[in-house]
Amino acid sequence: MDPLAPLLELSEVADALENARANVDRMLWHEALRSGDAHVAAEVALHEASATLALEGYDCDVERLRAGDFTDPIVSGALRVVEALPGLVDVWAISPRYVLAKLHLLASRDFPDSGHDFEPGRIEVDKDGSARIDAMCALVASPTKEIPAALTAAVVHGELVAVQPFPVANNIVARGAARLALASKGLDSKLLVTVSAGHLDRHPEYVGAQRAWSTGTPDGVRAWLKHYGKALEAGAAETLQICTELMRSIE
Template sequence: MDPLAPLLDLADVAPAFAGAREAVDAAHKHRALRRHGGQVAAEASLRAAVASAALEGNRYDLDEVRDGTVTDPVVQGALRVAEALPGLVDLWPRAPRQALAKLHVLAARGVVHDHDLGRLTSGAERIDALAGLVAGNETTPPMLLAAIVHAELITLRPFAGPAGVVARAAARLTLTARGFDPRGLVVVETGHLDREPEYVGSAGAYATGTPDGVRSWLRHYAAAITAGAGEISVIGDGVLAAV
């Protein structure tokens, strides 16, 4: 049995998730993906990295990052993480703790002491429980599993430095590995950034462990997925306009 299944019975969660699923399915049909899918995926990855760094408090203009003029170590770490994600898709469901350590090494290099790279600073038992939930899990709906992975990591912050970058990357890995977004096109991070007060507030509500708190987070996550799907259309339209 899926231990997370009861969460879909929380008020308004299942409809919100269904709406997000429909938005993603529609976005995946954008005509730019037929011939320019690689360009769309590259831009989505860049935007995800820039938004993830911004959510850590390191905000930079997208075009400046694209031009390579930003040397901020958190931004550079987020870019390294984004570049590495396709190579971690197979590892994530087999060895989640190993994948998390790799993500932290990439995200936090130049930000924390080398000795702390890939090392947990807290929450080992909860990370073990989370890893047990992720490993080999083909039952929990991908969006729900990604939401819980993200929430657990963002509230626990078990790594030094930019732990949020790791949390958002792990959630993205979940969506990709489980086939919800196999090409990594949904820019969920921009959805979080556009709703940053809600993102922070709902994560704090989740941390209380109450049904209403968890419901608040799951509804936010569905909204972020929907917004991230809309970003595919924005990117796709831009790519088509440029060719």
């Protein structure tokens, strides 16, 4: 049995993740994606970067990102992470630990000196944290078809936030890695779901559910997994809105 399978037995979790999958599948049938998805993917990347920055407390809207109207290295780092994800999907399934280091390097390489003495890309955890990261990477590298992609992504995201493998930028890395988990297992293979916008849409729940996951209790784990399913639904809805606006702009 897959070690993640028991999580699907928690109340309402399987339904939440299945509803998310169905909403993503419907999104992928939008007319804007029938003649190619490059324009949609570019817009999603900007919206994703803006949302992940908002979750970090930064007000950097899509138009500012599009215009390059920013100098903050944290903003630059978050944008680099989002832009790098398509090229890391295949690598993620083979070498997740390498990808985590790469994401952190992209996110933090230009961080100002704020009292944190760290090496960008280097995982720094105690023995227990290292064991959890190893276990998570083993799950990623040895997936089973029976486990929903959304469940794997939720576990990746939850574990990275709980373990905090880096001194800084853990949440940015976690959101990026979770999107790679969705892509590598085929649910969102072209990274078209604006997942961070879904988390932002349910921000108080996002923060609370992260803390709940960290407790390791069945109720805490259930709260996070249910949130992740609902965030995916909201992220798919955000992408549908992007598709609709793109269609209007070319009419």
